[in-house]
Ligand SMILES: NC(=O)c1ccc[n+]([C@@H]2O[C@H](COP(=O)([O-])OP(=O)(O)OC[C@H]3O[C@@H](n4cnc5c(N)ncnc54)[C@H](O)[C@@H]3O)[C@@H](O)[C@H]2O)c1
């Protein structure tokens with residue numbers, strides 16, 4: 328029988344040693360005197376106390392990562408790096424139940440979603456195990472006689488990795504796997520809300536044969552310590568996933584030593600329903616895109632743009648689907664919607680509802696959340712009559728709020744969709760081939776879902792345009808973020 332509370336669930340882990348509260352620096356598990364509390368969000372009670380690393384710990388980890396990286400790059404082949412990654416992938420999948428439980432407890436997402444995320448996280452490791460051996464250079468015809476020009480790809484060096492709480496496992500492996508495939512080392516600052524998945528993954532990495540110092544995990548609540556990754560001259564690359572504000576701040580700091588930077592930031596995804604769409608597919612798509620992780624994904628539909636003719640039927644069917652969702656403890660198999668990560672996340676949903684209603688929106692289902700509740704639950708809510716003047720039009724809700732805007736023409740829909748400084752994901756549903764190709768071209772986003780709400784996969788390039796950031800993760804492009812190109816010119820071949 329599934330555990331009904333966090334401490335019982337931890338006691339029931341098959342391998343209790345995967346629940347780790349120490350930092351991982353230079354291959355050693357380091358129990359720190361200073362700790363911080365991590366909460367289980369359905370009850371807002373303490374799940375555990377984890378090491379709170381300080382500036383000196385970051386300096387130690389960066390120094391160890393530098394030594395480990397030089398050795399690793401010089402003394403391993405791409406095939407050997409791929410083999411380590413494959414072993415890591417296998418160990419993660421072998422421990423799927425425990426990793427899913429730990430992830431669900433710290434993040435709140437349902438056990439089905441948590442296991443889905445662990446599998447998704449492993450898929451990046453499996454993917455980059457293969458990509459390690461497909462990292463080719465060029466030979467280039469030279470403009471000078473008797474000269475050869477060729478390129479190689481080298482590891483960028485020590486990488487600082489900073490990730491958010493909404494995907495405690497996958498946001499780490501999507502960065503660390505290509506880094507290792509390329510021959511880099513990493514110093515990871517996991518999110519302070521969800522550090523346990525990162526530590527468990529590191530433990531399995533150690534068992535898979537990742538050398539000491541190559542992967543370091545330093546939980547901290549000390550902002551100054553975390554920003555060491557962006558300022559320390561030995562770190563040559565920063566890969567950040569999180570909010571646009573923090574991303575911009577880190578990019579500015581990283582500019583001081585001209586580090587390579589990838590930023591996967593916030594979104595404001597439009598989800599457009601044209602009146603020729605297949606409504607069954609639309610409802611399936613919107614439930615995935617809007618309500619996955621209780622609305623807390625960067626690619627979640629933030630604005631539902633629905634063509635006038637189809638709006639009444641869409642509203643009715645959406646309310647019918649949303650009314651079947653069940654909020655609860657993530658480990659309860661009946662739960663389809665876990666809690667949000669913390670109280671300020673619930674407050675933001677309330678603020679968006681309040682603002683929209685005060686400006687004329689109608690609550691079709693759900694509504695405001697009790698500010699004094701014990702856990703951090705947000706009721707799945709549907710609003711109609713939403714307009715661009717409302718807060719929800721411009722700000723990522725990051726919660727289970729589905730605001731419906733109506734539009735008349737394709738041109739109106741595109742204007743509304745692109746009227747945002749963000750450009751991460753966009754979705755639309757239509758059965759008209761010409762419209763599908765046209766709208767996919769015109770949406771100002773890095774990722775488009777056409778007749779589907781599911782766009783995330785190891786093989787698909789992940790990333791945004793505009794203020795949603797730069798760089799691409801996953802796919803054949805993801806490894807390039809951790810490489811630099813060297814060109815070699817060999818002259819005077821005739822002498
Ligand atoms: N584009 C993507 O791939 C993607 C994926 C997931 C989440 N996100 C975005 O992330 C946001 C939600 O995540 P969040 O609330 O954890 O974001 P956040 O920016 O607050 O935090 C992200 C990470 O940065 C750290 N951090 C925060 N302030 C810092 C500082 N001053 N110095 C150093 N590190 C700092 C956090 O501890 C965390 O590890 C949303 O905007 C979401 O859209 C984007």
Ligand SMILES: O=CCCC(=O)O
Nearest residue numbers: 493494624625626783
């Ligand atoms: O929240 C952002 C990442 C989610 C995903 O990879 O689909």
